[in-house]
Amino acid sequence: MDNIIQIRDLTFAYAAGDEPVLSDINIDIGSGEFVIIMGSSGSGKTTLLKMLKRNMIPAGRYSGRVYIYGKEADKLTDRENAAGIGYVSQDPDNQIVTDKVWHELAFGLENLGMDNVTIRKKVAEMSEYFGITGWYDREVSKLSGGQKQILNLASVMVMQPGILLLDEPTANLDPLAAIRFLDVVKRINQELGVTVVMVEHNLEHIYADADRIIAIDKGRVAANSSPKKAAADIIxxxxxxxxxxxxxxxxxxxxxxxxxxxxxxxxxxxxxxxxxxxxxxxxxxxxxxxxxxxxxxxxxxxxxxxxxxxKDKINNFAGKSIINDKVIKKDVLEEDNITGNKNKKRIGFIKKNNLENKSSRKNTDNIENTVCQLKNVSYSYNKKLPYIIDGVDVSFKEGRITAILGGNGAGKSTMLKLIAGIIKPVCGKIISNKRIIMLPQDPKAVFTEVSVEEELAEVLMDKGNGIYNNMPMEDKREIVEQIIEEFGLNDIRKNNPYDISGGQQEKLAIAKVLLLKPEVLLLDEPTNGLDPYFKKTLGKLLKKINADGVTIIIVSHDLEFVDSFCDDVIMLFDRKVAAQDSTHKFLRDNMFYTTNYYRIIK
Known part of the structure; x- marks a missing residue:
């Protein structure tokens, strides 16, 4: 097998960083291979992938060589780089540049200077192959997340690249849409012989189909072998x-x-x-x-x-890094201590008897043991369009962690916004007397300051929320110090929130909204883009917050996370609540909308 990609002694450090992100990388990838790159966030996976496409190479210092098609990657011509190497990122919306499906498919070919007859032929062929002919005249904005990602893939493949690079392409897709997308990727590799290199955290439905697994740990290659051999080495x-x-x-x-x-x-x-x-x-x-x-x-x-x-026994796993065999605590959240520092007295910030500024919505009905009720609620973003949710009746139990499930476009985020009072129902009513705070899907949406510690201080200094107006400045400083310590943010306290990892951003955003003293915390896709190692840390953090008296409602596609950390689930389908049950019973009874754990033990 000829090597289509060769990496020799590659070391790379970002322009603003002192330590290398990649160190002494040596990898050969053969023509037609399907290679998966796995590892924790910040390990260097995405950086390594970007080194394979000239216009994606980040600014920084590097040594070593990367050869693509026998040429150094940074010396490929524009045409060789654009047509020969396809790239699909994790956010479906970030890669779309036109308004219509057909135009998106034709865009790359137009930029390659092809004539209209050739473009029409190639677009027709690719539309049939991907089964998207029915979308041809649709507006891109009307597609679901899964459809947009398939369109991104088709728009890349229409240029017939020999190499396809995928950077966590299923991160924002629901479970069934993710499986459909990965099935298409497998077909491209098996039927078209395209070399596929994919960075992915969710390996459940693709790991066994790879020819090779490359595990990256602290910027170095920790495993590089067949799926079974790599699993054996890791175990x-x-x-x-x-x-x-x-x-x-x-x-x-x-x-x-x-x-x-x-x-x-x-x-x-x-x-x-x-x-x-x-x-x-x-x-x-x-x-x-x-x-x-x-x-x-x-x-x-x-x-x-x-x-x-x-199943009811809790797993507290401390693994070891393959690189230096040093024990690394990946789950730093102990039962009674968020930071893992057992010598410090923990000060709880969320106490129900100290809450202020409760929701203005009146408790007109009996909502004992519930934090919120939706009664015959319907909503549409446009009067000319059908309802997103229609006649929904549902209650959320106090003191529980509840997950709202459903496919892309099912109305999950819409329901969260309705509960938060961000939007108002077209008909029906929402009953709650609790203080409800919502953290949006992108944690960066709540960042306004230039450092982590200033983000937290901003909440205490904001006179608009009215919570801390009469508190002495010294007490405010103490609260900031305490929450920085409790959430393990001390090492990054001076960093710009936009420069820290996705997991750290999520943790900072949760810490910030908790300073607003919610009784009910709403989280929209909190695990999106997080690696499986930090997800467990996040889950334990949510459990601790819940134990402090905060009811949590999350929207999620991540069924494994829901199974591990949520008490109840609500599933939306066809604009209504299709199911409401305990998490265990819901997943155990399902065949398709469940985790592989339940499929194995059936």
């Missing part, structure tokens, strides 16, 4: 990267003991490291639901154990 090392493996592999690793390390498994399953059942049953590590179910059947036959009985 044997006891690495935190286990959290990024498919469910079947995580279950297997949690119920088997290797090299003296007991590695906890998927979700909330936890087996004692001294348990005699904790050893290898097979040399084969399962990667898929099919393989996982086969392993589970064998496990039950040998040991007579039903692993579902362990």
């Amino acid at each position: 044997a090392a006891g690495s935190f990267l286990i959290e990024g493996l498919p469910v079947a592999s995580r279950l297997y690793s949690g119920y088997n003991k290797k090299n003296g390390n007991s590695v906890v498994s998927y979700n909330n399953v936890n087996i004692d490291s001294n348990n005699k059942d904790n050893h290898i049953l097979s040399d084969e590590i399962p990667l898929t639901v099919k393989e996982g179910r086969r392993w589970y059947v064998n496990y039950k036959k040998v040991y007579g154990k039903d692993i579902t009985k362990d």
